[in-house]
Amino acid sequence: MLALLLNACATTQPGNEIPVYDAEGTRIDTQKSDVIVYQKTEPRSSRVVIENRSTKNAAVIALMQSAKNHENAGDLVSAASALERAIRISPRDAELYLHLARLRMQQNNFQQAEQLCRKAISLEPKYSPIANQCEDVIEASKRAVSG
Numbered sequence: 001m002l003a004l005l006l007n008a009c010a011t012t013q014p015g016n017e018i019p020v021y022d023a024e025g026t027r028i029d030t031q032k033s034d035v036i037v038y039q040k041t042e043p044r045s046s047r048v049v050i051e052n053r054s055t056k057n058a059a060v061i062a063l064m065q066s067a068k069n070h071e072n073a074g075d076l077v078s079a080a081s082a083l084e085r086a087i088r089i090s091p092r093d094a095e096l097y098l099h100l101a102r103l104r105m106q107q108n109n110f111q112q113a114e115q116l117c118r119k120a121i122s123l124e125p126k127y128s129p130i131a132n133q134c135e136d137v138i139e140a141s142k143r144a145v146s147g
Contacts, residue, residue: 060086060093067099076107094120094130101137110141117141 056064063086070079083100090096097120104113117134124131 056093057090060090060096063089064096064099067103071103076103079103080107092123094123094128094134097123098130098134098137101134105137105140105144108144110144114138114141 063082067079067082067086070076070082080100080103083096083103087093087096087100097116101113101116101120104110104116114137117137120134121131124134
């Protein structure tokens with residue numbers, strides 16, 4: 001997963017695109033579906049975060065699809081097993097930890113869901129969509145345990 005922090009103008013007018021470049025200076029087409037661009041929500045921040053999710057291993061993609069199919073069929077154990085195998089192949093892919101954490105929530109394994117999300121957060125930029133989703137899972141886990 002490619003994640004870069006680039007400086008950009010924080011005061012752009014609506015409709016004005018901020019040009020975004022990778023580390024080699026090549027302009028990134030932010031309209032492509034495999035590139036996610038978002039601006040940090042920190043006050044006075046002008047950092048733009050780029051994520052390129054098109055570099056997933058083919059085996060990981062297949063395992064993610066298998067997990068989704070098992071989950072849709074109600075087989076959460078097999079779904080979790082597929083995600084655990086994907087994590088062994090790609091241990092720095094935070095998205096896998098998030099998906100497994102959501103499965104653990106469905107299995108009422110709230111403590112493990114929280115631990116998986118903390119691992120995912122450690123692999124992601126602070127304000128990334130995955131980190132934000134993990135924070136939501138952690139909050140839900142805490143509510144489930146306390147309530």
